Amino acid sequence: MRLQEIFGLVRDYFYVALIAVLVLAAVFGLLYYAGRKTVLKGKEPIPKKRLIAIAAFIGYMIMVAGVTFLNRGPGYQGGVDLSLFSTYREAWYLFSVRHWQFIYLNILMLVPFGVLLPLLHPRFRKAAWTIGLAALLTLSIETIQLMTGYGNFVADDLFNNLMGAIIGYGLTMGVISLKEKGFRRSLPYFTPLLLVAVLSGSLFGYYEAKEFGNLSIVPAHRADLKEARVMADLSFSDRSKTIPVYRAPVYTKKQADGFARRFFGRLGGNPADIEDLSYPDEALYRLHGETAYQLSVRFRDGSYELTDFSQLDDGKEPEDTDEETLRESLARFGLDIPRDAAFQRAGPGKYEWTVKQLESGNRLTDGTLTAVYYNDGTVKQVDNRLVTYEKVKEVRVKSEQEAYEDLLKGKFLTFSDERTIGALEVRDVRMSYSLDSKGYYQPVYAFRCEMDGEDKTLLVPAI
Incomplete structure (x- = not known):
C-alpha cells in the first residue's frame, strides 16, 4: 500500500x-x-x-x-x-x-x-x-x-x-x-x-x-534443525576464495520516468497520456490512448514488466510461434536478447529465455525474460528480469564448510510457515548470486537439497 x-x-x-x-x-x-x-x-x-x-x-x-x-x-x-x-x-x-x-x-x-x-x-x-x-x-x-x-x-x-x-x-x-x-x-x-x-x-x-546492502534471503526466523535428520554425501571445501561482486543498473525515480517516456515513445505513445502511479520500490506507469499499456519498473535492478491491455479485446488469444518471429516482435520494445540465452516454451504462446551467469569482460548477465505472443502477431506481455550487472570489486567469501555450518544453524529462508524440519539431504553446493537492497549482486552459496521430501535450493550468504 x-x-x-x-x-x-x-x-x-x-x-x-x-x-x-x-x-x-x-x-x-x-x-x-x-x-x-x-x-x-x-x-x-x-x-x-x-x-x-x-x-x-x-x-x-x-x-x-x-x-x-x-x-x-x-x-x-x-x-x-x-x-x-x-x-x-x-x-x-x-x-x-x-x-x-x-x-x-x-x-x-x-x-x-x-x-x-x-x-x-x-x-x-x-x-x-x-x-x-x-x-x-x-x-x-x-x-x-x-x-x-x-x-x-x-x-x-x-x-x-x-x-x-x-x-x-x-x-x-x-x-x-x-x-x-x-x-x-x-x-x-x-x-x-x-x-x-x-x-x-x-x-x-x-x-x-555500509558498503553493500542487505540480503532478503536472510530469514527473520531461523529454521529449526534440532530434530532433523541431516545427510550430506559430499565433502565441503574449507578454503576461502575471492569472488566478484556486481552492481545492477539501479534506477532513481527520475531515471525510471525517462525510461518510461522512451519506452512508450517506441510504441507511439504521447508522454502527456502517461499516468504515474508509482510506489516506493517501483515505478508504475499507465499509457492511455488507442491502446492502453501498463509498465512497472523496479528501481533496484531496472527490470520491468509490460502489459498490453488490448489482449482483452475480443478474438485476441495467445498463439504459438518460433523464436526468430518472437525476437522480431520484441525488437519494437528495444530488446536485444543474447544469442546464448536458453529458449523454451512455457505454455500456449508463452516463451522464456534464460541466461545463467553469462560473463563478458567486467559484466555478468543473469536472469529470465518471459513473453506472451498473440494471434495478431504482437507480444502483449513482457516480464524482463534479464539484467546485465557491472563488476564492482572482488571480495573474499567464506568457505563451503563455513556456509554449510550456517545451513545447519537454520540460517536460510524456507518460504514456509513451518520452520521445524524433519529431514534434510544436501545433494550439491555451488556459487550463485542474489540481489541486495542497494542493488549489488552479492555471491551466495546455493545448496541443492531435499527437505522433507521436496526439492529445494537453499541460499546462504557467502560474504
Missing part, C-alpha cells in the same frame, strides 16, 4: 469520525440542555477543554476502528507471531519502504491515545493508568483481529503500539511539566521520543555507511 493510499484512508475515516462526533455532540447538547435544571442542578458544567478532549478521543477511536478493521475484509489465516522484533529483522533484511512504513505507522497509531488520555482525566496523568489502558487496547485489537480473521496476532504490533502510547503520554506530560516545573524536570518525559529518533537515525545511518 502506497503512503498516499494510507493517508487517503486516514482522511476518509477522519471525515467519518468528524460526522460521528458532530452527531454525538448534538445529542449530548440536547440532553444536557434538557437536564441541566433537573438532573444536573447544582453541578458544575464540564470544562470546554475536557469536552474538546473527549470529542477528539471519540473521533480518534472511530478512526482506529476503521483503519484496523473496516478497511479490509476477513480472510487472514489467523497467524500468531510471538517472536519479538521479528518484523524489525524482516524490515532490515528486505530494507523496503513498505516494511519500515508499517513499523512506524504502528508506533504512530497509538501516539494520539497517549496524548489525549491525560487530558481526559487527572487519573491518566499517572503513567501506570495510561500505559495499562494502552496495553489493554492493543491487546484487544490483536486478539479481535485474530479471532475474526481481520489480521494476525503479532507481538511486535503490541510493542510498537505501546511504544506509541508511551511517546504520546510523554509529549502531553512533558508540555504540562514544562509549564509547571521548567525544562530540566520535564526533559525525562520526552526521552521515549528522543530514544526512538536516535535509534532510528543510528540504524539508517549505519545502513547508508
Whole structure:
C-alpha cells in the first residue's frame, strides 16, 4: 500500500469520525440542555477543554476502528507471531519502504491515545493508568483481529503500539511539566521520543555507511534443525576464495520516468497520456490512448514488466510461434536478447529465455525474460528480469564448510510457515548470486537439497 493510499484512508475515516462526533455532540447538547435544571442542578458544567478532549478521543477511536478493521475484509489465516522484533529483522533484511512504513505507522497509531488520555482525566496523568489502558487496547485489537480473521496476532504490533502510547503520554506530560516545573524536570518525559529518533537515525545511518546492502534471503526466523535428520554425501571445501561482486543498473525515480517516456515513445505513445502511479520500490506507469499499456519498473535492478491491455479485446488469444518471429516482435520494445540465452516454451504462446551467469569482460548477465505472443502477431506481455550487472570489486567469501555450518544453524529462508524440519539431504553446493537492497549482486552459496521430501535450493550468504 502506497503512503498516499494510507493517508487517503486516514482522511476518509477522519471525515467519518468528524460526522460521528458532530452527531454525538448534538445529542449530548440536547440532553444536557434538557437536564441541566433537573438532573444536573447544582453541578458544575464540564470544562470546554475536557469536552474538546473527549470529542477528539471519540473521533480518534472511530478512526482506529476503521483503519484496523473496516478497511479490509476477513480472510487472514489467523497467524500468531510471538517472536519479538521479528518484523524489525524482516524490515532490515528486505530494507523496503513498505516494511519500515508499517513499523512506524504502528508506533504512530497509538501516539494520539497517549496524548489525549491525560487530558481526559487527572487519573491518566499517572503513567501506570495510561500505559495499562494502552496495553489493554492493543491487546484487544490483536486478539479481535485474530479471532475474526481481520489480521494476525503479532507481538511486535503490541510493542510498537505501546511504544506509541508511551511517546504520546510523554509529549502531553512533558508540555504540562514544562509549564509547571521548567525544562530540566520535564526533559525525562520526552526521552521515549528522543530514544526512538536516535535509534532510528543510528540504524539508517549505519545502513547508508555500509558498503553493500542487505540480503532478503536472510530469514527473520531461523529454521529449526534440532530434530532433523541431516545427510550430506559430499565433502565441503574449507578454503576461502575471492569472488566478484556486481552492481545492477539501479534506477532513481527520475531515471525510471525517462525510461518510461522512451519506452512508450517506441510504441507511439504521447508522454502527456502517461499516468504515474508509482510506489516506493517501483515505478508504475499507465499509457492511455488507442491502446492502453501498463509498465512497472523496479528501481533496484531496472527490470520491468509490460502489459498490453488490448489482449482483452475480443478474438485476441495467445498463439504459438518460433523464436526468430518472437525476437522480431520484441525488437519494437528495444530488446536485444543474447544469442546464448536458453529458449523454451512455457505454455500456449508463452516463451522464456534464460541466461545463467553469462560473463563478458567486467559484466555478468543473469536472469529470465518471459513473453506472451498473440494471434495478431504482437507480444502483449513482457516480464524482463534479464539484467546485465557491472563488476564492482572482488571480495573474499567464506568457505563451503563455513556456509554449510550456517545451513545447519537454520540460517536460510524456507518460504514456509513451518520452520521445524524433519529431514534434510544436501545433494550439491555451488556459487550463485542474489540481489541486495542497494542493488549489488552479492555471491551466495546455493545448496541443492531435499527437505522433507521436496526439492529445494537453499541460499546462504557467502560474504
